[in-house]
Amino acid sequence: MRFIVAAAAACLGLLQGLGLLAAPPASAGPVNCDYPDCTPGIMPHQVLGAPCDNTTYYVFGTADYYVSFATQPGRLMFCGSPRRYEPRWFRSPPMAGVKVEGSSCVDYPEYYVAQAPDGLFLVCNAHDGTQVWERGDT
Numbered sequence: 001m002r003f004i005v006a007a008a009a010a011c012l013g014l015l016q017g018l019g020l021l022a023a024p025p026a027s028a029g030p031v032n033c034d035y036p037d038c039t040p041g042i043m044p045h046q047v048l049g050a051p052c053d054n055t056t057y058y059v060f061g062t063a064d065y066y067v068s069f070a071t072q073p074g075r076l077m078f079c080g081s082p083r084r085y086e087p088r089w090f091r092s093p094p095m096a097g098v099k100v101e102g103s104s105c106v107d108y109p110e111y112y113v114a115q116a117p118d119g120l121f122l123v124c125n126a127h128d129g130t131q132v133w134e135r136g137d138t
Helices: 002-017
Strands: 043-046 060-063 076-080 088-091 095-098 113-115 121-127 130-135
Touching: none
Parallel strands: 043 060, 095 113
Antiparallel strands: 060 076, 076 088, 113 121, 121 130
């Protein structure tokens, strides 16, 4: 039995070394995502005003009546902590999908929100003559 396992492992190593067996490509989420419907990690079945856990990563949720952003937008919410109080679900400003922290957001109105590929909460802020995606939890 050990011989069979060792032989199988050796064959897999040989195939991978020859490039005949490759690992699946890593994915950091959608590259072109401009809407909530393609944003990963949005939590369904949340209640507006109810307590929530994370105000930094994967902060978006939808109300129970959410069906599909394409057919019925539902209420998009985010988990926030106003003035150091316990975090809770708030109505979300319009969401621009998945964006990169520090990149330009001049194509969107100020205070739109987005999510970075790693799940970080982003807000479009204008200051010092630029308008960029910045952390939304600060």
